[in-house]
Amino acid sequence: MLYGAPTARRRDAQRNRAAILEAASEVLAGGDVVALMPEIARRAGVGQATLYRHFADRHALLAAVLSYQLDLLDARVVAHAQHPAEFRSLLREVLHHQIEMRGLVSLVRRLEPAVQERYRQRVIAAFAVPLRRAREHGYVRADLVPEDLALLLTMVQGVTEAAADVAAARAAADRSIDLMLDGVFRAGAAD
Known part of the structure; x- marks a missing residue:
């Protein structure tokens, strides 16, 4: 050798x-x-x-892809962490990525509830610090908590699943994202 x-x-x-x-x-x-x-x-x-x-199999690959995607999410969040004014654009980016990855999200929804919860908690934890900073600086509603972000993700998923095709899902999700973010962010917050 x-x-x-x-x-x-x-x-x-x-x-x-x-x-x-x-x-x-x-x-x-x-x-x-x-x-x-x-x-x-x-x-x-x-x-x-x-x-x-x-x-070894599809399940091992799915777990690795989920971990990979969550690592990418962590990197996005870290890049925005010191800029609370950019929280809206970060959240918009993540919600749009969820639409793009709807096949992966569909597979995740088939996993055991405990496994789904573990992944959900990791997403919520990723947003905890930037959300707190955005709240402290007055960019988001004072009562917004990390669990609310999981609700937003679930709402976008529901909209994309209800659409007949990818283009319709994107259009419906774009509109729902705009409506949701307008409800989450304070007037005048950066877009």
């Missing part, structure tokens, strides 16, 4: 894993959950054997 060869393989494995998670996110954003594993392997540019080496 040559010096450094194992590191190269680990880097390859890391790249493959990242490519698989990105491809899975794309597939789930498109709502295609039927041919999930073969399509993900194709989009990631890896063989199905590589895919299954990283993720």
